[in-house]
Amino acid sequence: MLSYVNGRAPTRTTSTAPVTQIDPLQGVAHLRSTASYRRGQEIYGAGESAEFWYHLLSGAARKCALLADGRRRIVDFLLPGDFFGFRARHQRNFAVEAIIPGTIVATYPRRRIEVAADTDPALGRWVRETAFESISRSQGRVLITGRVTALEKVGSFLVEMGCRSFDRIEQTVVLPMSRYDIADYLGLSVETVSRALTGFKQRGAIRFVGPHRVRLIDRRALENDQH
Amino acid sequence: MLSYVNGRAPTRTTSTAPVTQIDPLQGVAHLRSTASYRRGQEIYGAGESAEFWYHLLSGAARKCALLADGRRRIVDFLLPGDFFGFRARHQRNFAVEAIIPGTIVATYPRRRIEVAADTDPALGRWVRETAFESISRSQGRVLITGRVTALEKVGSFLVEMGCRSFDRIEQTVVLPMSRYDIADYLGLSVETVSRALTGFKQRGAIRFVGPHRVRLIDRRALENDQH
DNA sequence: CGTAGTCTTGAGTATCCTCAACGAGGGTGG
DNA sequence: CCACCCTCGTTGAGGATACTCAAGACTACG
Numbered sequence: 232m233l234s235y236v237n238g239r240a241p242t243r244t245t246s247t248a249p250v251t252q253i254d255p256l257q258g259v260a261h262l263r264s265t266a267s268y269r270r271g272q273e274i275y276g277a278g279e280s281a282e283f284w285y286h287l288l289s290g291a292a293r294k295c296a297l298l299a300d301g302r303r304r305i306v307d308f309l310l311p312g313d314f315f316g317f318r319a320r321h322q323r324n325f326a327v328e329a330i331i332p333g334t335i336v337a338t339y340p341r342r343r344i345e346v347a348a349d350t351d352p353a354l355g356r357w358v359r360e361t362a363f364e365s366i367s368r369s370q371g372r373v374l375i376t377g378r379v380t381a382l383e384k385v386g387s388f389l390v391e392m393g394c395r396s397f398d399r400i401e402q403t404v405v406l407p408m409s410r411y412d413i414a415d416y417l418g419l420s421v422e423t424v425s426r427a428l429t430g431f432k433q434r435g436a437i438r439f440v441g442p443h444r445v446r447l448i449d450r451r452a453l454e455n456d457q458h
Numbered sequence: 459m460l461s462y463v464n465g466r467a468p469t470r471t472t473s474t475a476p477v478t479q480i481d482p483l484q485g486v487a488h489l490r491s492t493a494s495y496r497r498g499q500e501i502y503g504a505g506e507s508a509e510f511w512y513h514l515l516s517g518a519a520r521k522c523a524l525l526a527d528g529r530r531r532i533v534d535f536l537l538p539g540d541f542f543g544f545r546a547r548h549q550r551n552f553a554v555e556a557i558i559p560g561t562i563v564a565t566y567p568r569r570r571i572e573v574a575a576d577t578d579p580a581l582g583r584w585v586r587e588t589a590f591e592s593i594s595r596s597q598g599r600v601l602i603t604g605r606v607t608a609l610e611k612v613g614s615f616l617v618e619m620g621c622r623s624f625d626r627i628e629q630t631v632v633l634p635m636s637r638y639d640i641a642d643y644l645g646l647s648v649e650t651v652s653r654a655l656t657g658f659k660q661r662g663a664i665r666f667v668g669p670h671r672v673r674l675i676d677r678r679a680l681e682n683d684q685h
Numbered sequence: 686c687g688t689a690g691t692c693t694t695g696a697g698t699a700t701c702c703t704c705a706a707c708g709a710g711g712g713t714g715g
Numbered sequence: 716c717c718a719c720c721c722t723c724g725t726t727g728a729g730g731a732t733a734c735t736c737a738a739g740a741c742t743a744c745g
Contacts (some may be wrong), residue, residue: 296601300682306600319590325597345583352576355586359575362589363546368597369534370552374523376604377645379734381701410724418604420702425725442710442724453528607701643738647734652693667704669742671693692741699734709724713716 255357259347266335268292268329274336277326281318284340285310285327287311291396291407293416294325305416306409309370310395314361316341331407376417384417385427386453389437393447403412482584486574492564495519495556499661501563504553508545508643510565512554514538516633520643521552532643534599535635537622541588558634603644611644612654613680616664620674630671 266287268274274285274292287309294307294315306325309315315327329336346378348355375387393404393445406413414421431437436452447453483490492515501512501519514536521534521542533552536542542554556563575582601616602614620631633640641648658664663679664672674680 260478286537294597298601304601304604306597306604317590317593319587319594324594331710344587346583348586352582355575355579356572359582359586360546362586362593363544365593366544367546367551368587369593369600370521370533373599373603374525374531375594376600377531377643378534379645397471401652409722414718416604418606422703422726423701430724573689648692648734649694650733653733656693686745688743688745690741690743691743692739694739697735700732702729702731704729705727707724707726709722711720711722713718713720715719 245325255351255354258351258354259339262339262343262347263337265316265335268334268336270329270332272329274327274329274334275316277323281316281323282341283316284314284341284344285316286337286339287313287315287385288337288410289336290329290331291329292329292334292336293408293412294327296325303415307369307414308412308416310407314365317362317365326456330409330412354408381419381423381427382430384419385413385424386431386436388413388417389431389447389453390450393450398444401440401444403440403446406443406445482578482581485578485581486566486571489566489570489574490564492562495561497556499556501545501554501556501561502550504550506550508543508547508550509568510543511541511568511571512543513564513566514540514542515562515564517556517612519554519556519561520562520639521554524551530642532639534596535639535643536655536668537634541592544589544592553649557636557639603655608644608650608654608656609644611646611653612633612640613658613663615640615644616658616672616674620677625671628667628671630667630673633670633672 251273268290275283277297289311291311292309293305294309296304296306298304304415307315309327309328311382316457317325344354344358348358375384375391378384389404392406396405396407397403398405408416410421410424414424419427431453432439434452435450436449437447439445469570482508483534494515501508505525516538518538519536520532520537523533525531534542534555535629536554543550571581571585575585598618602618605611605614616631619633623632623634624630635643637648637651644651646654655664658680659666661676661679663676664674666672
Protein backbone atom coordinates (compact mmCIF):
# COMPACT_ATOMS: atom_id res chain seq x y z
CA MET A 232 0.00 0.00 0.00
CA LEU A 233 1.21 3.48 -0.81
CA SER A 234 1.02 6.40 1.56
CA TYR A 235 0.41 9.96 0.53
CA VAL A 236 1.40 12.73 2.88
CA ASN A 237 -0.50 15.65 1.45
CA GLY A 238 0.03 18.31 4.09
CA ARG A 239 0.26 21.83 2.65
CA ALA A 240 1.92 25.01 3.84
CA PRO A 241 5.53 24.52 2.72
CA THR A 242 8.40 26.39 4.32
CA ARG A 243 8.35 29.43 2.04
CA THR A 244 11.15 31.98 2.06
CA THR A 245 11.80 34.99 -0.16
CA SER A 246 14.99 33.98 -1.84
CA THR A 247 18.04 36.16 -2.20
CA ALA A 248 20.53 33.31 -2.33
CA PRO A 249 22.95 33.45 -5.28
CA VAL A 250 21.68 30.31 -7.02
CA THR A 251 23.40 29.66 -10.31
CA GLN A 252 20.81 30.89 -12.76
CA ILE A 253 20.31 31.16 -16.48
CA ASP A 254 20.79 34.71 -17.70
CA PRO A 255 17.28 35.65 -18.90
CA LEU A 256 15.86 34.91 -15.47
CA GLN A 257 18.18 37.38 -13.75
CA GLY A 258 15.91 40.24 -14.66
CA VAL A 259 12.94 38.64 -12.91
CA ALA A 260 14.83 37.19 -9.97
CA HIS A 261 13.02 39.58 -7.63
CA LEU A 262 9.72 37.88 -8.55
CA ARG A 263 10.98 34.51 -7.44
CA SER A 264 10.23 32.80 -4.17
CA THR A 265 11.48 29.39 -3.15
CA ALA A 266 9.88 26.75 -0.97
CA SER A 267 10.92 23.46 0.58
CA TYR A 268 8.66 20.41 0.48
CA ARG A 269 8.44 17.26 2.52
CA ARG A 270 8.31 13.79 1.02
CA GLY A 271 4.91 13.29 -0.60
CA GLN A 272 3.87 16.91 -0.14
CA GLU A 273 1.91 18.50 -2.96
CA ILE A 274 3.66 21.28 -4.89
CA TYR A 275 0.55 22.03 -6.85
CA GLY A 276 -2.73 20.19 -7.17
CA ALA A 277 -4.98 19.13 -10.02
CA GLY A 278 -7.72 21.69 -10.50
CA GLU A 279 -5.66 24.60 -9.20
CA SER A 280 -5.51 27.70 -11.35
CA ALA A 281 -2.20 27.93 -13.15
CA GLU A 282 -0.88 31.12 -11.58
CA PHE A 283 2.76 30.08 -11.24
CA TRP A 284 5.65 28.60 -13.14
CA TYR A 285 7.99 26.34 -11.26
CA HIS A 286 11.69 25.54 -11.30
CA LEU A 287 12.92 22.53 -9.40
CA LEU A 288 16.25 23.41 -7.77
CA SER A 289 17.03 20.29 -5.73
CA GLY A 290 15.39 17.01 -4.82
CA ALA A 291 12.85 15.35 -7.09
CA ALA A 292 9.13 15.32 -7.80
CA ARG A 293 6.53 13.36 -9.73
CA LYS A 294 3.78 14.70 -11.95
CA CYS A 295 0.64 12.57 -11.57
CA ALA A 296 -2.81 12.36 -13.07
CA LEU A 297 -5.79 10.94 -11.24
CA LEU A 298 -7.85 8.70 -13.50
CA ALA A 299 -11.62 8.53 -13.43
CA ASP A 300 -11.57 5.18 -11.61
CA GLY A 301 -9.37 6.55 -8.83
CA ARG A 302 -6.11 5.04 -9.98
CA ARG A 303 -3.05 7.21 -10.21
CA ARG A 304 -0.72 7.55 -13.16
CA ILE A 305 2.72 9.15 -13.13
CA VAL A 306 3.26 11.21 -16.25
CA ASP A 307 6.70 12.64 -15.57
CA PHE A 308 9.54 12.81 -13.11
CA LEU A 309 10.94 16.26 -12.34
CA LEU A 310 14.60 16.62 -11.49
CA PRO A 311 16.91 19.50 -10.62
CA GLY A 312 16.92 22.11 -13.39
CA ASP A 313 13.51 21.15 -14.76
CA PHE A 314 10.87 23.79 -15.33
CA PHE A 315 7.23 22.81 -15.04
CA GLY A 316 3.72 24.13 -14.58
CA PHE A 317 3.42 25.58 -18.09
CA ARG A 318 -0.22 25.53 -18.96
CA ALA A 319 -2.22 27.10 -21.73
CA ARG A 320 -5.67 27.02 -20.25
CA HIS A 321 -6.30 28.23 -16.78
CA GLN A 322 -6.76 25.02 -14.89
CA ARG A 323 -4.25 22.29 -14.25
CA ASN A 324 -4.77 18.67 -15.20
CA PHE A 325 -2.04 17.19 -13.10
CA ALA A 326 -0.72 17.28 -9.57
CA VAL A 327 2.96 17.51 -8.66
CA GLU A 328 4.30 15.97 -5.46
CA ALA A 329 7.76 15.94 -3.95
CA ILE A 330 9.51 12.57 -3.85
CA ILE A 331 12.57 13.52 -1.84
CA PRO A 332 12.37 15.18 1.59
CA GLY A 333 13.55 18.77 1.39
CA THR A 334 12.84 19.22 -2.31
CA ILE A 335 13.35 22.89 -3.17
CA VAL A 336 11.26 24.58 -5.83
CA ALA A 337 11.37 28.17 -7.10
CA THR A 338 8.08 29.81 -8.04
CA TYR A 339 7.47 32.59 -10.54
CA PRO A 340 4.13 34.39 -10.93
CA ARG A 341 2.99 33.60 -14.44
CA ARG A 342 1.27 36.86 -15.36
CA ARG A 343 4.10 39.04 -14.19
CA ILE A 344 6.60 37.00 -16.20
CA GLU A 345 4.34 37.31 -19.22
CA VAL A 346 4.23 41.08 -18.77
CA ALA A 347 7.98 41.22 -18.35
CA ALA A 348 8.41 39.13 -21.49
CA ASP A 349 6.40 41.64 -23.50
CA THR A 350 9.13 44.22 -23.07
CA ASP A 351 12.09 41.87 -22.74
CA PRO A 352 12.47 39.86 -25.98
CA ALA A 353 15.30 37.78 -24.53
CA LEU A 354 13.03 36.63 -21.72
CA GLY A 355 10.23 35.84 -24.14
CA ARG A 356 12.55 33.80 -26.30
CA TRP A 357 13.87 32.02 -23.27
CA VAL A 358 10.37 31.01 -22.15
CA ARG A 359 9.66 29.71 -25.63
CA GLU A 360 12.90 27.75 -25.71
CA THR A 361 12.14 26.26 -22.33
CA ALA A 362 8.68 25.25 -23.49
CA PHE A 363 10.17 23.68 -26.62
CA GLU A 364 12.61 21.73 -24.48
CA SER A 365 9.67 20.50 -22.46
CA ILE A 366 7.97 19.32 -25.64
CA SER A 367 11.06 17.45 -26.77
CA ARG A 368 11.44 15.83 -23.39
CA SER A 369 7.80 14.83 -23.35
CA GLN A 370 7.99 13.22 -26.76
CA GLY A 371 11.20 11.44 -25.94
CA ARG A 372 9.36 9.98 -22.99
CA VAL A 373 6.76 8.48 -25.30
CA LEU A 374 9.59 6.51 -26.86
CA ILE A 375 10.37 4.98 -23.47
CA THR A 376 6.87 4.19 -22.24
CA GLY A 377 5.82 3.08 -25.71
CA ARG A 378 8.36 0.28 -25.88
CA VAL A 379 6.84 -3.17 -26.10
CA THR A 380 8.51 -5.49 -23.62
CA ALA A 381 9.17 -4.86 -19.95
CA LEU A 382 12.93 -5.24 -20.40
CA GLU A 383 12.92 -2.59 -23.10
CA LYS A 384 10.94 -0.19 -20.96
CA VAL A 385 13.09 -0.59 -17.88
CA GLY A 386 16.28 -0.55 -19.93
CA SER A 387 15.51 2.67 -21.74
CA PHE A 388 14.25 4.18 -18.50
CA LEU A 389 17.66 3.52 -16.97
CA VAL A 390 19.37 5.07 -19.96
CA GLU A 391 17.17 8.16 -19.73
CA MET A 392 17.83 8.51 -16.03
CA GLY A 393 21.51 8.05 -16.80
CA CYS A 394 21.32 11.23 -18.85
CA ARG A 395 19.15 13.18 -16.42
CA SER A 396 20.29 12.12 -12.96
CA PHE A 397 23.95 11.21 -12.95
CA ASP A 398 26.23 11.57 -9.94
CA ARG A 399 29.62 12.41 -11.40
CA ILE A 400 31.45 11.90 -8.14
CA GLU A 401 30.18 8.40 -7.47
CA GLN A 402 29.75 7.65 -11.18
CA THR A 403 26.27 6.26 -10.55
CA VAL A 404 22.75 6.89 -11.82
CA VAL A 405 20.48 8.09 -9.03
CA LEU A 406 16.93 6.74 -8.99
CA PRO A 407 15.24 8.94 -6.38
CA MET A 408 11.79 7.41 -6.93
CA SER A 409 10.49 4.13 -5.52
CA ARG A 410 10.00 0.98 -7.56
CA TYR A 411 6.28 1.61 -7.27
CA ASP A 412 6.72 4.98 -8.96
CA ILE A 413 8.86 3.49 -11.72
CA ALA A 414 6.24 0.81 -12.29
CA ASP A 415 3.44 3.35 -12.44
CA TYR A 416 5.44 5.51 -14.84
CA LEU A 417 6.24 2.64 -17.19
CA GLY A 418 2.81 1.01 -16.98
CA LEU A 419 4.18 -2.17 -15.41
CA SER A 420 3.71 -3.95 -12.11
CA VAL A 421 6.26 -3.47 -9.33
CA GLU A 422 7.24 -7.08 -9.49
CA THR A 423 8.01 -6.88 -13.19
CA VAL A 424 10.19 -3.80 -12.67
CA SER A 425 12.06 -5.55 -9.89
CA ARG A 426 12.53 -8.66 -11.98
CA ALA A 427 13.76 -6.68 -14.94
CA LEU A 428 16.32 -4.91 -12.78
CA THR A 429 17.58 -8.17 -11.26
CA GLY A 430 17.70 -9.59 -14.76
CA PHE A 431 19.99 -6.79 -15.93
CA LYS A 432 22.06 -7.17 -12.78
CA GLN A 433 22.53 -10.90 -13.23
CA ARG A 434 23.49 -10.36 -16.85
CA GLY A 435 26.12 -7.85 -15.75
CA ALA A 436 24.53 -4.90 -17.52
CA ILE A 437 24.13 -2.89 -14.31
CA ARG A 438 25.50 -2.92 -10.77
CA PHE A 439 23.64 -1.68 -7.69
CA VAL A 440 25.15 0.59 -5.05
CA GLY A 441 22.14 0.56 -2.77
CA PRO A 442 18.60 0.27 -4.16
CA HIS A 443 18.58 3.84 -5.51
CA ARG A 444 22.03 4.01 -7.03
CA VAL A 445 22.95 2.09 -10.17
CA ARG A 446 26.11 1.90 -12.23
CA LEU A 447 25.45 1.28 -15.92
CA ILE A 448 28.01 -1.26 -17.13
CA ASP A 449 26.72 -2.35 -20.54
CA ARG A 450 24.60 0.39 -21.99
CA ARG A 451 23.96 -1.51 -25.19
CA ALA A 452 22.38 -4.38 -23.28
CA LEU A 453 19.91 -1.90 -21.79
CA GLU A 454 18.88 -0.45 -25.12
CA ASN A 455 18.64 -3.65 -27.14
CA ASP A 456 16.07 -6.18 -26.06
CA GLN A 457 17.97 -9.44 -26.22
CA HIS A 458 15.53 -11.38 -24.04
CA MET B 459 3.59 -5.11 -45.38
CA LEU B 460 3.60 -1.34 -45.23
CA SER B 461 4.63 0.89 -48.06
CA TYR B 462 6.49 4.14 -47.62
CA VAL B 463 6.40 6.61 -50.44
CA ASN B 464 9.20 8.94 -49.54
CA GLY B 465 9.45 11.08 -52.64
CA ARG B 466 10.30 14.71 -51.91
CA ALA B 467 9.60 17.96 -53.72
CA PRO B 468 6.02 18.72 -52.66
CA THR B 469 3.77 20.94 -54.71
CA ARG B 470 4.70 24.24 -53.08
CA THR B 471 2.75 27.41 -53.72
CA THR B 472 3.03 30.87 -52.21
CA SER B 473 -0.29 31.15 -50.46
CA THR B 474 -2.61 34.10 -50.65
CA ALA B 475 -5.79 32.10 -50.09
CA PRO B 476 -8.02 33.49 -47.32
CA VAL B 477 -7.66 30.55 -44.96
CA THR B 478 -9.38 31.07 -41.63
CA GLN B 479 -6.48 32.06 -39.42
CA ILE B 480 -5.84 32.92 -35.79
CA ASP B 481 -5.30 36.63 -35.31
CA PRO B 482 -1.67 36.81 -34.17
CA LEU B 483 -0.55 35.06 -37.33
CA GLN B 484 -2.13 37.67 -39.58
CA GLY B 485 0.90 39.91 -39.18
CA VAL B 486 3.24 37.21 -40.47
CA ALA B 487 0.92 35.78 -43.13
CA HIS B 488 3.27 37.03 -45.84
CA LEU B 489 5.99 34.71 -44.51
CA ARG B 490 3.80 31.67 -44.94
CA SER B 491 3.96 29.20 -47.79
CA THR B 492 1.79 26.13 -48.14
CA ALA B 493 2.51 22.77 -49.69
CA SER B 494 0.55 19.66 -50.57
CA TYR B 495 1.86 16.19 -49.79
CA ARG B 496 1.12 12.75 -51.14
CA ARG B 497 0.31 9.76 -48.97
CA GLY B 498 3.46 8.68 -47.15
CA GLN B 499 5.46 11.68 -48.28
CA GLU B 500 7.87 13.21 -45.80
CA ILE B 501 7.02 16.71 -44.52
CA TYR B 502 10.28 16.93 -42.66
CA GLY B 503 12.90 14.33 -41.84
CA ALA B 504 14.85 13.30 -38.77
CA GLY B 505 18.21 15.01 -38.74
CA GLU B 506 17.02 18.06 -40.66
CA SER B 507 17.80 21.44 -39.18
CA ALA B 508 14.73 22.96 -37.58
CA GLU B 509 14.33 25.99 -39.80
CA PHE B 510 10.53 25.98 -40.05
CA TRP B 511 7.39 25.79 -38.00
CA TYR B 512 4.46 23.94 -39.47
CA HIS B 513 0.69 24.25 -39.38
CA LEU B 514 -1.40 21.38 -40.70
CA LEU B 515 -4.38 22.81 -42.58
CA SER B 516 -6.06 19.69 -43.97
CA GLY B 517 -5.42 15.96 -44.14
CA ALA B 518 -3.41 14.15 -41.49
CA ALA B 519 0.17 13.23 -40.67
CA ARG B 520 2.16 11.06 -38.30
CA LYS B 521 5.24 12.00 -36.30
CA CYS B 522 7.62 9.03 -36.13
CA ALA B 523 10.91 8.15 -34.52
CA LEU B 524 13.31 5.58 -35.93
CA LEU B 525 14.70 3.34 -33.22
CA ALA B 526 18.27 2.08 -33.14
CA ASP B 527 17.20 -1.40 -34.26
CA GLY B 528 15.41 -0.05 -37.32
CA ARG B 529 11.88 -0.29 -35.98
CA ARG B 530 9.59 2.68 -36.29
CA ARG B 531 7.55 4.24 -33.54
CA ILE B 532 4.71 6.71 -34.00
CA VAL B 533 4.85 9.43 -31.38
CA ASP B 534 1.94 11.61 -32.44
CA PHE B 535 -0.80 12.07 -34.99
CA LEU B 536 -1.19 15.54 -36.48
CA LEU B 537 -4.62 16.73 -37.51
CA PRO B 538 -6.05 19.93 -39.03
CA GLY B 539 -5.25 22.92 -36.84
CA ASP B 540 -2.22 21.33 -35.18
CA PHE B 541 1.07 23.20 -35.06
CA PHE B 542 4.28 21.19 -35.02
CA GLY B 543 8.00 21.35 -35.62
CA PHE B 544 8.79 23.35 -32.48
CA ARG B 545 12.29 22.49 -31.51
CA ALA B 546 14.75 23.96 -29.06
CA ARG B 547 17.98 22.59 -30.38
CA HIS B 548 18.84 22.82 -34.01
CA GLN B 549 18.33 19.30 -35.18
CA ARG B 550 15.14 17.30 -35.33
CA ASN B 551 14.65 13.93 -33.65
CA PHE B 552 11.54 12.91 -35.47
CA ALA B 553 10.22 12.67 -38.99
CA VAL B 554 6.73 13.74 -40.04
CA GLU B 555 4.93 12.01 -42.91
CA ALA B 556 1.56 12.66 -44.52
CA ILE B 557 -1.06 9.95 -44.00
CA ILE B 558 -3.78 11.30 -46.26
CA PRO B 559 -3.20 12.10 -49.95
CA GLY B 560 -3.34 15.85 -50.51
CA THR B 561 -2.42 16.82 -46.96
CA ILE B 562 -1.85 20.57 -46.88
CA VAL B 563 0.69 22.10 -44.54
CA ALA B 564 1.63 25.77 -44.01
CA THR B 565 5.27 26.57 -43.31
CA TYR B 566 6.71 29.53 -41.40
CA PRO B 567 10.42 30.34 -41.27
CA ARG B 568 11.38 29.99 -37.63
CA ARG B 569 13.97 32.75 -37.35
CA ARG B 570 11.83 35.36 -39.03
CA ILE B 571 8.91 34.55 -36.72
CA GLU B 572 11.25 34.82 -33.76
CA VAL B 573 12.42 38.23 -34.95
CA ALA B 574 8.85 39.35 -35.51
CA ALA B 575 7.92 38.13 -32.03
CA ASP B 576 10.63 40.32 -30.50
CA THR B 577 8.73 43.43 -31.51
CA ASP B 578 5.21 41.98 -31.46
CA PRO B 579 4.36 40.85 -27.90
CA ALA B 580 1.02 39.40 -28.98
CA LEU B 581 2.79 37.12 -31.44
CA GLY B 582 5.32 36.10 -28.82
CA ARG B 583 2.57 35.25 -26.36
CA TRP B 584 0.71 33.34 -29.03
CA VAL B 585 3.75 31.19 -29.81
CA ARG B 586 4.17 30.45 -26.11
CA GLU B 587 0.50 29.55 -25.73
CA THR B 588 0.72 27.26 -28.74
CA ALA B 589 3.78 25.57 -27.29
CA PHE B 590 1.99 25.15 -23.96
CA GLU B 591 -0.97 23.58 -25.74
CA SER B 592 1.44 21.19 -27.38
CA ILE B 593 2.84 20.25 -23.97
CA SER B 594 -0.63 19.59 -22.58
CA ARG B 595 -1.53 17.50 -25.58
CA SER B 596 1.68 15.53 -25.31
CA GLN B 597 1.12 14.76 -21.65
CA GLY B 598 -2.47 13.82 -22.20
CA ARG B 599 -1.18 11.34 -24.73
CA VAL B 600 0.96 9.68 -22.09
CA LEU B 601 -2.27 8.96 -20.25
CA ILE B 602 -3.54 7.06 -23.29
CA THR B 603 -0.46 5.07 -24.22
CA GLY B 604 0.32 4.44 -20.56
CA ARG B 605 -2.91 2.58 -19.90
CA VAL B 606 -2.45 -1.04 -18.95
CA THR B 607 -4.77 -3.23 -20.99
CA ALA B 608 -5.30 -3.18 -24.73
CA LEU B 609 -9.01 -2.40 -24.35
CA GLU B 610 -8.18 0.64 -22.23
CA LYS B 611 -5.65 1.88 -24.74
CA VAL B 612 -7.89 1.49 -27.77
CA GLY B 613 -10.89 2.84 -25.88
CA SER B 614 -9.22 6.02 -24.73
CA PHE B 615 -7.65 6.41 -28.16
CA LEU B 616 -11.14 6.44 -29.66
CA VAL B 617 -12.27 8.99 -27.10
CA GLU B 618 -9.29 11.22 -27.87
CA MET B 619 -9.91 10.98 -31.60
CA GLY B 620 -13.54 11.73 -30.88
CA CYS B 621 -12.43 15.07 -29.52
CA ARG B 622 -9.86 15.80 -32.19
CA SER B 623 -11.30 14.41 -35.41
CA PHE B 624 -15.07 14.59 -35.36
CA ASP B 625 -17.21 14.95 -38.48
CA ARG B 626 -20.20 17.01 -37.34
CA ILE B 627 -22.16 16.37 -40.49
CA GLU B 628 -21.96 12.59 -40.40
CA GLN B 629 -21.67 12.51 -36.60
CA THR B 630 -18.74 10.12 -36.81
CA VAL B 631 -15.17 9.97 -35.58
CA VAL B 632 -12.72 9.87 -38.46
CA LEU B 633 -9.70 7.61 -38.10
CA PRO B 634 -7.51 8.67 -41.03
CA MET B 635 -4.65 6.38 -40.06
CA SER B 636 -4.34 2.64 -40.72
CA ARG B 637 -4.73 -0.02 -38.06
CA TYR B 638 -0.98 -0.53 -38.33
CA ASP B 639 -0.41 3.09 -37.38
CA ILE B 640 -2.81 2.86 -34.46
CA ALA B 641 -1.06 -0.28 -33.26
CA ASP B 642 2.35 1.34 -33.53
CA TYR B 643 1.11 4.43 -31.69
CA LEU B 644 -0.41 2.44 -28.83
CA GLY B 645 2.39 -0.09 -28.58
CA LEU B 646 0.15 -3.01 -29.53
CA SER B 647 0.02 -5.48 -32.38
CA VAL B 648 -2.34 -4.87 -35.29
CA GLU B 649 -4.32 -7.96 -34.43
CA THR B 650 -4.91 -6.79 -30.90
CA VAL B 651 -6.13 -3.40 -32.10
CA SER B 652 -8.48 -5.07 -34.52
CA ARG B 653 -9.78 -7.44 -31.87
CA ALA B 654 -10.33 -4.61 -29.40
CA LEU B 655 -12.33 -2.69 -32.00
CA THR B 656 -14.46 -5.73 -32.83
CA GLY B 657 -14.94 -6.28 -29.13
CA PHE B 658 -16.29 -2.76 -28.67
CA LYS B 659 -18.45 -3.18 -31.75
CA GLN B 660 -19.96 -6.46 -30.56
CA ARG B 661 -20.63 -4.94 -27.17
CA GLY B 662 -22.48 -2.09 -28.85
CA ALA B 663 -20.07 0.61 -27.68
CA ILE B 664 -19.21 1.71 -31.20
CA ARG B 665 -20.59 1.33 -34.71
CA PHE B 666 -18.52 1.35 -37.89
CA VAL B 667 -19.40 3.35 -41.00
CA GLY B 668 -16.58 1.99 -43.12
CA PRO B 669 -13.23 1.01 -41.58
CA HIS B 670 -12.18 4.63 -40.98
CA ARG B 671 -15.41 6.08 -39.64
CA VAL B 672 -16.75 5.20 -36.21
CA ARG B 673 -19.77 6.33 -34.28
CA LEU B 674 -19.25 6.32 -30.52
CA ILE B 675 -22.39 4.91 -28.91
CA ASP B 676 -21.39 4.23 -25.32
CA ARG B 677 -18.56 6.51 -24.36
CA ARG B 678 -18.40 5.18 -20.81
CA ALA B 679 -17.73 1.66 -22.04
CA LEU B 680 -14.70 2.99 -23.91
CA GLU B 681 -13.23 4.78 -20.91
CA ASN B 682 -13.85 2.12 -18.30
CA ASP B 683 -12.13 -1.20 -18.74
CA GLN B 684 -14.87 -3.67 -17.94
CA HIS B 685 -13.24 -6.65 -19.64
C1' DC C 686 -11.54 -6.52 -63.02
C1' DG C 687 -7.27 -7.66 -61.00
C1' DT C 688 -3.75 -6.69 -57.73
C1' DA C 689 -1.68 -5.01 -53.60
C1' DG C 690 -2.39 -3.51 -49.35
C1' DT C 691 -5.44 -3.47 -45.42
C1' DC C 692 -8.40 -5.53 -42.06
C1' DT C 693 -10.24 -9.33 -39.57
C1' DT C 694 -10.35 -13.85 -37.38
C1' DG C 695 -8.26 -18.23 -35.46
C1' DA C 696 -4.89 -21.15 -32.78
C1' DG C 697 -0.82 -21.66 -29.89
C1' DT C 698 2.65 -19.67 -27.07
C1' DA C 699 5.37 -16.29 -24.41
C1' DT C 700 5.03 -12.49 -21.48
C1' DC C 701 3.37 -10.02 -17.79
C1' DC C 702 0.01 -9.48 -14.02
C1' DT C 703 -2.00 -11.19 -9.68
C1' DC C 704 -1.61 -13.29 -5.37
C1' DA C 705 1.44 -14.57 -1.72
C1' DA C 706 5.36 -14.57 1.21
C1' DC C 707 9.68 -13.05 3.03
C1' DG C 708 13.81 -9.96 3.88
C1' DA C 709 15.74 -5.28 4.54
C1' DG C 710 15.84 -0.61 6.00
C1' DG C 711 14.24 3.53 8.61
C1' DG C 712 11.71 5.74 12.02
C1' DT C 713 9.27 5.75 16.52
C1' DG C 714 8.42 4.61 21.14
C1' DG C 715 9.15 1.92 25.12
C1' DC D 716 19.47 0.54 23.17
C1' DC D 717 16.38 -2.64 21.44
C1' DA D 718 11.87 -4.01 19.80
C1' DC D 719 8.34 -2.97 16.92
C1' DC D 720 5.97 -1.34 12.93
C1' DC D 721 5.58 0.27 8.39
C1' DT D 722 7.03 0.68 3.90
C1' DC D 723 9.84 -0.84 0.36
C1' DG D 724 12.10 -4.32 -2.41
C1' DT D 725 12.65 -8.98 -3.99
C1' DT D 726 11.39 -13.73 -5.28
C1' DG D 727 8.10 -17.67 -6.41
C1' DA D 728 3.91 -19.95 -8.53
C1' DG D 729 -0.22 -19.82 -11.34
C1' DG D 730 -3.25 -17.73 -14.57
C1' DA D 731 -4.86 -14.09 -17.83
C1' DT D 732 -3.56 -11.12 -21.56
C1' DA D 733 -1.40 -9.93 -25.71
C1' DC D 734 1.99 -11.41 -29.23
C1' DT D 735 3.32 -14.47 -33.17
C1' DC D 736 2.21 -17.13 -37.01
C1' DA D 737 -1.20 -18.19 -40.43
C1' DA D 738 -4.98 -17.65 -43.49
C1' DG D 739 -8.97 -15.65 -45.40
C1' DA D 740 -12.09 -11.38 -46.50
C1' DC D 741 -12.40 -6.80 -47.66
C1' DT D 742 -10.98 -2.10 -49.85
C1' DA D 743 -8.92 1.04 -52.68
C1' DC D 744 -7.01 2.06 -56.82
C1' DG D 745 -5.09 1.60 -61.25
